[in-house]
Amino acid sequence: MDVNIDKYLRQDKMPHIWCPGCGHGTVLGSFVRAFDQSGLDQEKTVVISGIGCSGRASGYLNFDTLHVTHGRALTFATGVKMANPELNVIVMTGDGDGAAIGGNHLIHSSRRNIDITVVLFNNNIYGMTGGQFSPMTPTGDTATTSPYGNIDQNFDLCELAKSSGATFVGRGASYQPRKMIKLIKEGLLHKGFAFIETLTQCPVNYGKRNMIGGARDMLKWQDEHLVPDKKYEKMDPEEREGLISTGVLYQVSKEEYTDKYQQVINNVMAGESNE
Amino acid sequence: MARKGKVKIARPDWCKVCGICIEVCPVEVLELGNTRIQVAHLENCIGCENCELSCPDFVLKVVEDDE
Ligand SMILES: Cc1ncc(C[n+]2csc(CCOP(=O)(O)OP(=O)(O)O)c2C)c(N)n1
Ligand code: SF4
Ligand code: SF4
Ligand code: SF4
Ligand SMILES: [Mg+2]
Numbered sequence: 001m002d003v004n005i006d007k008y009l010r011q012d013k014m015p016h017i018w019c020p021g022c023g024h025g026t027v028l029g030s031f032v033r034a035f036d037q038s039g040l041d042q043e044k045t046v047v048i049s050g051i052g053c054s055g056r057a058s059g060y061l062n063f064d065t066l067h068v069t070h071g072r073a074l075t076f077a078t079g080v081k082m083a084n085p086e087l088n089v090i091v092m093t094g095d096g097d098g099a100a101i102g103g104n105h106l107i108h109s110s111r112r113n114i115d116i117t118v119v120l121f122n123n124n125i126y127g128m129t130g131g132q133f134s135p136m137t138p139t140g141d142t143a144t145t146s147p148y149g150n151i152d153q154n155f156d157l158c159e160l161a162k163s164s165g166a167t168f169v170g171r172g173a174s175y176q177p178r179k180m181i182k183l184i185k186e187g188l189l190h191k192g193f194a195f196i197e198t199l200t201q202c203p204v205n206y207g208k209r210n211m212i213g214g215a216r217d218m219l220k221w222q223d224e225h226l227v228p229d230k231k232y233e234k235m236d237p238e239e240r241e242g243l244i245s246t247g248v249l250y251q252v253s254k255e256e257y258t259d260k261y262q263q264v265i266n267n268v269m270a271g272e273s274n275e
Numbered sequence: 276m277a278r279k280g281k282v283k284i285a286r287p288d289w290c291k292v293c294g295i296c297i298e299v300c301p302v303e304v305l306e307l308g309n310t311r312i313q314v315a316h317l318e319n320c321i322g323c324e325n326c327e328l329s330c331p332d333f334v335l336k337v338v339e340d341d342e
Contacts, residue, residue: 001324005333014289015332021293025331177328216298
Protein backbone atom coordinates (compact mmCIF):
# COMPACT_ATOMS: atom_id res chain seq x y z
CA MET A 1 0.00 0.00 0.00
CA ASP A 2 1.28 3.46 -0.87
CA VAL A 3 1.66 4.55 2.71
CA ASN A 4 4.91 5.35 4.41
CA ILE A 5 4.05 3.79 7.76
CA ASP A 6 7.49 4.72 9.14
CA LYS A 7 6.21 8.27 9.43
CA TYR A 8 3.63 7.13 11.99
CA LEU A 9 5.69 4.69 14.05
CA ARG A 10 8.29 5.54 16.67
CA GLN A 11 11.22 3.71 15.13
CA ASP A 12 13.17 3.63 18.39
CA LYS A 13 10.30 1.70 20.06
CA MET A 14 10.05 -0.96 17.35
CA PRO A 15 9.80 -3.89 17.02
CA HIS A 16 6.84 -3.94 19.38
CA ILE A 17 6.65 -6.40 22.26
CA TRP A 18 3.33 -8.03 21.33
CA CYS A 19 3.51 -11.84 21.13
CA PRO A 20 3.97 -13.65 17.79
CA GLY A 21 0.62 -13.66 15.98
CA CYS A 22 -1.04 -11.11 18.29
CA GLY A 23 -3.72 -9.27 16.32
CA HIS A 24 -2.96 -5.95 18.01
CA GLY A 25 -0.19 -5.25 15.47
CA THR A 26 -2.64 -5.67 12.59
CA VAL A 27 -5.04 -3.20 14.21
CA LEU A 28 -2.19 -0.75 14.78
CA GLY A 29 -1.15 -1.11 11.13
CA SER A 30 -4.73 -0.59 9.98
CA PHE A 31 -4.97 2.49 12.14
CA VAL A 32 -1.88 4.19 10.68
CA ARG A 33 -2.98 3.41 7.12
CA ALA A 34 -6.47 4.73 7.88
CA PHE A 35 -4.99 7.83 9.45
CA ASP A 36 -2.86 8.43 6.37
CA GLN A 37 -5.91 8.11 4.11
CA SER A 38 -8.01 10.39 6.30
CA GLY A 39 -5.85 13.39 5.43
CA LEU A 40 -5.92 14.56 9.06
CA ASP A 41 -2.93 16.53 10.37
CA GLN A 42 -0.53 14.36 12.38
CA GLU A 43 0.67 17.47 14.22
CA LYS A 44 -2.85 18.19 15.43
CA THR A 45 -3.65 14.72 16.66
CA VAL A 46 -3.41 13.23 20.14
CA VAL A 47 -3.57 9.49 20.78
CA ILE A 48 -4.46 8.34 24.28
CA SER A 49 -4.46 4.84 25.71
CA GLY A 50 -4.89 3.13 29.05
CA ILE A 51 -3.26 -0.04 30.38
CA GLY A 52 -3.10 -3.46 28.77
CA CYS A 53 -1.31 -4.99 25.80
CA SER A 54 -3.60 -2.85 23.64
CA GLY A 55 -2.80 0.13 25.82
CA ARG A 56 0.78 -0.05 24.59
CA ALA A 57 -0.41 1.12 21.16
CA SER A 58 0.00 4.82 21.91
CA GLY A 59 3.66 4.30 22.84
CA TYR A 60 4.43 2.99 19.35
CA LEU A 61 2.74 5.87 17.55
CA ASN A 62 4.61 8.95 16.41
CA PHE A 63 1.95 11.42 17.51
CA ASP A 64 1.46 13.46 20.65
CA THR A 65 0.47 10.63 22.96
CA LEU A 66 -0.68 10.02 26.50
CA HIS A 67 -0.35 6.63 28.17
CA VAL A 68 -2.61 6.93 31.19
CA THR A 69 -4.06 4.93 34.07
CA HIS A 70 -6.10 1.77 33.53
CA GLY A 71 -9.61 2.48 32.26
CA ARG A 72 -9.25 6.25 32.15
CA ALA A 73 -8.19 6.94 28.56
CA LEU A 74 -11.57 8.49 27.75
CA THR A 75 -11.44 10.84 30.74
CA PHE A 76 -8.06 12.22 29.67
CA ALA A 77 -9.30 12.38 26.09
CA THR A 78 -12.36 14.35 27.17
CA GLY A 79 -10.09 16.82 28.96
CA VAL A 80 -7.81 17.22 25.96
CA LYS A 81 -10.74 17.73 23.59
CA MET A 82 -12.51 20.21 25.89
CA ALA A 83 -9.32 22.23 26.38
CA ASN A 84 -8.55 22.34 22.67
CA PRO A 85 -11.41 21.29 20.41
CA GLU A 86 -9.20 21.89 17.35
CA LEU A 87 -7.29 18.68 18.07
CA ASN A 88 -8.17 15.28 16.64
CA VAL A 89 -8.45 13.05 19.69
CA ILE A 90 -8.13 9.29 19.40
CA VAL A 91 -8.42 6.67 22.12
CA MET A 92 -6.90 3.20 21.88
CA THR A 93 -8.23 0.83 24.49
CA GLY A 94 -8.82 -2.84 25.27
CA ASP A 95 -11.94 -4.79 26.15
CA GLY A 96 -10.83 -4.77 29.78
CA ASP A 97 -9.57 -1.19 29.78
CA GLY A 98 -12.55 0.15 27.84
CA ALA A 99 -15.45 -2.08 28.84
CA ALA A 100 -14.64 -3.26 32.40
CA ILE A 101 -12.81 -0.68 34.53
CA GLY A 102 -13.46 2.01 31.91
CA GLY A 103 -16.97 0.95 30.90
CA ASN A 104 -18.61 3.82 32.70
CA HIS A 105 -16.56 6.36 30.76
CA LEU A 106 -17.50 4.63 27.51
CA ILE A 107 -21.23 5.07 28.07
CA HIS A 108 -20.94 8.65 29.26
CA SER A 109 -18.61 9.74 26.45
CA SER A 110 -21.07 8.15 24.03
CA ARG A 111 -23.91 9.99 25.73
CA ARG A 112 -22.19 13.34 25.26
CA ASN A 113 -21.38 12.71 21.62
CA ILE A 114 -17.98 14.32 22.12
CA ASP A 115 -15.80 14.31 19.01
CA ILE A 116 -13.42 11.48 19.94
CA THR A 117 -12.62 8.36 17.91
CA VAL A 118 -12.28 5.18 19.95
CA VAL A 119 -10.52 2.08 18.63
CA LEU A 120 -11.26 -0.73 21.08
CA PHE A 121 -9.06 -3.82 20.68
CA ASN A 122 -11.40 -6.67 21.57
CA ASN A 123 -9.49 -9.89 22.15
CA ASN A 124 -12.14 -11.23 24.57
CA ILE A 125 -9.69 -11.41 27.48
CA TYR A 126 -7.33 -9.52 29.77
CA GLY A 127 -4.24 -10.34 27.74
CA MET A 128 -1.58 -8.46 29.64
CA THR A 129 -2.32 -9.86 33.08
CA GLY A 130 -2.41 -13.48 31.97
CA GLY A 131 -5.91 -14.30 30.74
CA GLN A 132 -8.62 -13.31 33.22
CA PHE A 133 -12.12 -13.07 31.74
CA SER A 134 -13.32 -9.66 30.60
CA PRO A 135 -16.85 -8.35 29.91
CA MET A 136 -16.22 -9.53 26.34
CA THR A 137 -15.39 -13.15 27.17
CA PRO A 138 -18.27 -15.21 25.78
CA THR A 139 -20.40 -17.29 28.15
CA GLY A 140 -18.95 -20.74 28.68
CA ASP A 141 -15.39 -19.83 27.71
CA THR A 142 -12.36 -20.66 29.77
CA ALA A 143 -10.18 -18.04 31.41
CA THR A 144 -7.82 -18.26 34.37
CA THR A 145 -10.67 -16.82 36.43
CA SER A 146 -13.30 -19.15 34.90
CA PRO A 147 -11.59 -22.57 34.80
CA TYR A 148 -15.03 -24.27 34.75
CA GLY A 149 -16.48 -21.95 32.11
CA ASN A 150 -17.54 -18.32 32.26
CA ILE A 151 -21.09 -17.92 33.65
CA ASP A 152 -21.31 -14.21 32.74
CA GLN A 153 -22.91 -12.87 29.57
CA ASN A 154 -20.68 -10.70 27.41
CA PHE A 155 -21.63 -7.22 26.24
CA ASP A 156 -22.45 -6.33 22.68
CA LEU A 157 -20.27 -3.23 22.84
CA CYS A 158 -21.52 -1.78 19.58
CA GLU A 159 -25.12 -1.97 20.81
CA LEU A 160 -24.00 -0.48 24.12
CA ALA A 161 -22.28 2.49 22.46
CA LYS A 162 -25.20 3.04 20.10
CA SER A 163 -27.86 3.00 22.81
CA SER A 164 -25.69 5.28 24.95
CA GLY A 165 -25.64 7.95 22.24
CA ALA A 166 -22.56 7.34 20.06
CA THR A 167 -23.20 8.71 16.56
CA PHE A 168 -20.81 6.40 14.68
CA VAL A 169 -20.55 2.71 15.53
CA GLY A 170 -18.66 0.06 13.62
CA ARG A 171 -16.96 -3.30 13.94
CA GLY A 172 -13.83 -4.46 12.15
CA ALA A 173 -11.58 -7.49 12.46
CA SER A 174 -7.93 -8.39 12.09
CA TYR A 175 -8.80 -10.95 9.39
CA GLN A 176 -10.15 -8.12 7.23
CA PRO A 177 -7.54 -5.35 7.38
CA ARG A 178 -8.76 -3.63 4.19
CA LYS A 179 -12.27 -3.26 5.57
CA MET A 180 -10.86 -2.23 8.94
CA ILE A 181 -8.79 0.54 7.32
CA LYS A 182 -11.88 1.90 5.57
CA LEU A 183 -13.93 1.68 8.74
CA ILE A 184 -11.35 3.45 10.92
CA LYS A 185 -10.91 6.13 8.28
CA GLU A 186 -14.67 6.79 8.27
CA GLY A 187 -14.68 6.87 12.07
CA LEU A 188 -11.81 9.37 12.11
CA LEU A 189 -13.65 11.65 9.72
CA HIS A 190 -16.96 11.41 11.60
CA LYS A 191 -17.81 14.47 13.68
CA GLY A 192 -19.03 13.26 17.06
CA PHE A 193 -18.33 10.18 19.15
CA ALA A 194 -17.10 7.36 16.92
CA PHE A 195 -16.83 3.91 18.48
CA ILE A 196 -14.97 1.23 16.57
CA GLU A 197 -14.67 -2.28 17.96
CA THR A 198 -11.90 -4.29 16.35
CA LEU A 199 -11.81 -8.06 16.83
CA THR A 200 -8.22 -9.09 17.42
CA GLN A 201 -6.68 -12.41 18.38
CA CYS A 202 -4.80 -13.18 21.58
CA PRO A 203 -3.44 -16.62 20.76
CA VAL A 204 -1.50 -16.82 24.01
CA ASN A 205 -4.17 -16.13 26.61
CA TYR A 206 -7.43 -16.79 24.79
CA GLY A 207 -7.13 -18.86 21.62
CA LYS A 208 -5.12 -21.76 22.93
CA ARG A 209 -7.09 -21.98 26.18
CA ASN A 210 -10.39 -22.10 24.29
CA MET A 211 -9.45 -24.73 21.74
CA ILE A 212 -9.55 -22.27 18.86
CA GLY A 213 -5.82 -22.65 18.46
CA GLY A 214 -2.99 -20.32 17.47
CA ALA A 215 -3.09 -17.12 15.47
CA ARG A 216 -3.76 -18.78 12.11
CA ASP A 217 -6.63 -20.85 13.50
CA MET A 218 -8.07 -17.77 15.17
CA LEU A 219 -8.11 -15.96 11.83
CA LYS A 220 -9.85 -18.96 10.24
CA TRP A 221 -12.39 -18.74 13.06
CA GLN A 222 -13.01 -15.10 12.16
CA ASP A 223 -13.40 -16.03 8.51
CA GLU A 224 -16.14 -18.50 9.44
CA HIS A 225 -18.02 -16.15 11.78
CA LEU A 226 -17.88 -12.64 10.27
CA VAL A 227 -20.78 -11.36 8.18
CA PRO A 228 -21.07 -7.92 6.56
CA ASP A 229 -23.77 -5.93 8.34
CA LYS A 230 -25.93 -5.50 5.22
CA LYS A 231 -26.18 -9.27 4.90
CA TYR A 232 -26.58 -9.76 8.65
CA GLU A 233 -29.53 -7.36 8.71
CA LYS A 234 -31.41 -9.56 6.24
CA MET A 235 -30.84 -12.80 8.16
CA ASP A 236 -33.36 -14.51 10.46
CA PRO A 237 -32.49 -14.60 14.17
CA GLU A 238 -31.73 -18.36 13.95
CA GLU A 239 -29.38 -17.81 11.03
CA ARG A 240 -27.54 -15.10 12.95
CA GLU A 241 -26.76 -17.45 15.82
CA GLY A 242 -23.02 -17.37 16.51
CA LEU A 243 -22.26 -14.89 13.70
CA ILE A 244 -20.80 -11.41 14.12
CA SER A 245 -21.72 -8.43 11.95
CA THR A 246 -19.01 -6.11 10.61
CA GLY A 247 -18.78 -2.72 8.95
CA VAL A 248 -20.46 0.57 9.80
CA LEU A 249 -23.36 -0.51 12.01
CA TYR A 250 -24.80 2.90 12.77
CA GLN A 251 -24.19 6.52 11.84
CA VAL A 252 -26.24 9.64 12.47
CA SER A 253 -25.44 13.33 12.58
CA LYS A 254 -26.08 15.11 15.87
CA GLU A 255 -24.78 18.25 17.56
CA GLU A 256 -21.33 17.66 19.03
CA TYR A 257 -20.42 18.33 22.66
CA THR A 258 -17.57 20.86 22.35
CA ASP A 259 -19.65 22.83 19.82
CA LYS A 260 -22.52 22.95 22.30
CA TYR A 261 -20.14 24.03 25.04
CA GLN A 262 -18.74 26.79 22.83
CA GLN A 263 -22.31 27.94 22.25
CA VAL A 264 -22.79 28.27 26.00
CA ILE A 265 -19.58 30.30 26.24
CA ASN A 266 -20.70 32.55 23.38
CA ASN A 267 -24.11 33.12 24.95
CA VAL A 268 -22.67 33.92 28.36
CA MET A 269 -20.10 36.30 26.87
CA ALA A 270 -22.92 38.05 25.01
CA GLY A 271 -24.69 38.62 28.33
CA GLU A 272 -27.46 36.08 27.88
CA SER A 273 -28.51 33.85 30.72
CA ASN A 274 -31.05 31.16 31.47
CA GLU A 275 -32.50 32.97 34.45
CA MET B 276 -6.01 -2.94 -4.80
CA ALA B 277 -2.55 -2.35 -6.22
CA ARG B 278 -1.35 -5.28 -8.28
CA LYS B 279 1.67 -3.62 -9.69
CA GLY B 280 4.42 -5.19 -7.62
CA LYS B 281 5.70 -8.10 -5.62
CA VAL B 282 6.30 -8.85 -1.99
CA LYS B 283 9.53 -7.83 -0.34
CA ILE B 284 10.78 -8.63 3.16
CA ALA B 285 11.20 -5.01 4.13
CA ARG B 286 12.02 -5.47 7.83
CA PRO B 287 13.35 -9.03 8.25
CA ASP B 288 14.50 -8.48 11.84
CA TRP B 289 10.97 -7.73 13.01
CA CYS B 290 9.52 -11.09 11.90
CA LYS B 291 8.15 -13.31 14.70
CA VAL B 292 7.42 -16.31 12.42
CA CYS B 293 3.71 -16.37 13.29
CA GLY B 294 2.67 -17.59 9.83
CA ILE B 295 -0.24 -15.17 9.39
CA CYS B 296 1.16 -13.98 6.04
CA ILE B 297 1.06 -17.57 4.75
CA GLU B 298 -2.52 -17.97 6.00
CA VAL B 299 -3.76 -14.92 4.07
CA CYS B 300 -1.74 -15.42 0.87
CA PRO B 301 -3.97 -16.69 -1.96
CA VAL B 302 -1.06 -18.41 -3.73
CA GLU B 303 2.18 -20.08 -2.63
CA VAL B 304 4.92 -17.55 -2.14
CA LEU B 305 6.11 -17.47 1.47
CA GLU B 306 7.65 -20.09 3.72
CA LEU B 307 8.61 -20.05 7.37
CA GLY B 308 12.29 -20.27 8.11
CA ASN B 309 13.61 -20.94 11.60
CA THR B 310 13.86 -17.34 12.64
CA ARG B 311 12.10 -15.38 9.91
CA ILE B 312 9.85 -15.51 6.91
CA GLN B 313 11.33 -16.41 3.52
CA VAL B 314 10.22 -15.78 -0.03
CA ALA B 315 10.26 -19.21 -1.63
CA HIS B 316 8.34 -18.57 -4.87
CA LEU B 317 8.40 -14.91 -5.79
CA GLU B 318 7.22 -15.76 -9.29
CA ASN B 319 3.82 -16.74 -7.86
CA CYS B 320 3.25 -13.43 -6.10
CA ILE B 321 0.33 -11.44 -7.50
CA GLY B 322 1.03 -8.35 -5.37
CA CYS B 323 -2.34 -8.48 -3.62
CA GLU B 324 -0.98 -6.95 -0.39
CA ASN B 325 -2.89 -9.36 1.87
CA CYS B 326 0.35 -10.24 3.65
CA GLU B 327 1.48 -6.63 3.97
CA LEU B 328 -1.81 -5.51 5.53
CA SER B 329 -2.16 -8.55 7.80
CA CYS B 330 1.38 -8.90 9.15
CA PRO B 331 1.18 -7.70 12.76
CA ASP B 332 4.86 -6.83 12.71
CA PHE B 333 5.17 -4.66 9.59
CA VAL B 334 7.68 -7.04 8.02
CA LEU B 335 6.34 -7.28 4.48
CA LYS B 336 5.78 -4.71 1.76
CA VAL B 337 4.67 -5.01 -1.83
CA VAL B 338 7.00 -2.94 -3.97
CA GLU B 339 7.30 -2.23 -7.68
CA ASP B 340 9.28 -4.87 -9.53
CA ASP B 341 12.25 -2.59 -10.14
CA GLU B 342 12.62 -1.42 -6.51
C1 LIG C 1 -6.24 0.18 38.50
C2 LIG C 1 -5.68 -1.05 37.89
N1 LIG C 1 -6.31 -2.22 38.05
C3 LIG C 1 -5.82 -3.34 37.48
C4 LIG C 1 -4.68 -3.30 36.75
C5 LIG C 1 -4.12 -4.58 36.14
N2 LIG C 1 -4.38 -4.65 34.72
C6 LIG C 1 -3.43 -4.29 33.84
S1 LIG C 1 -3.88 -4.53 32.25
C7 LIG C 1 -5.37 -5.19 32.75
C8 LIG C 1 -6.38 -5.72 31.76
C9 LIG C 1 -6.07 -5.45 30.35
O1 LIG C 1 -7.01 -6.04 29.53
P1 LIG C 1 -7.44 -5.38 28.17
O2 LIG C 1 -7.83 -3.97 28.40
O3 LIG C 1 -8.46 -6.24 27.55
O4 LIG C 1 -6.11 -5.33 27.34
P2 LIG C 1 -5.31 -6.50 26.57
O5 LIG C 1 -4.09 -6.76 27.40
O6 LIG C 1 -6.19 -7.68 26.46
O7 LIG C 1 -4.99 -5.90 25.25
C10 LIG C 1 -5.48 -5.19 34.13
C11 LIG C 1 -6.65 -5.70 34.86
C12 LIG C 1 -4.03 -2.05 36.59
N3 LIG C 1 -2.91 -1.92 35.85
N4 LIG C 1 -4.54 -0.94 37.16
S1 SF4 D 1 -0.82 -11.63 25.74
FE1 SF4 D 1 -2.31 -11.71 24.08
S2 SF4 D 1 -2.94 -9.58 23.74
FE2 SF4 D 1 -1.03 -9.54 24.94
S3 SF4 D 1 0.61 -9.35 23.40
FE3 SF4 D 1 0.36 -11.53 23.84
S4 SF4 D 1 -1.08 -12.26 22.28
FE4 SF4 D 1 -1.25 -10.02 22.34
S1 SF4 E 1 2.97 -12.34 9.31
FE1 SF4 E 1 4.77 -11.04 9.58
S2 SF4 E 1 5.65 -11.64 11.56
FE2 SF4 E 1 4.24 -13.26 10.93
S3 SF4 E 1 5.52 -14.73 9.81
FE3 SF4 E 1 4.68 -13.36 8.28
S4 SF4 E 1 6.23 -11.76 8.06
FE4 SF4 E 1 6.70 -12.83 9.97
S1 SF4 F 1 1.35 -9.88 -2.02
FE1 SF4 F 1 -0.33 -11.38 -2.03
S2 SF4 F 1 0.41 -12.98 -3.39
FE2 SF4 F 1 2.21 -11.79 -2.84
S3 SF4 F 1 3.06 -12.85 -1.05
FE3 SF4 F 1 1.69 -11.26 -0.30
S4 SF4 F 1 -0.25 -12.29 0.01
FE4 SF4 F 1 0.97 -13.60 -1.33
MG1 LIG G 1 -8.27 -7.60 26.06
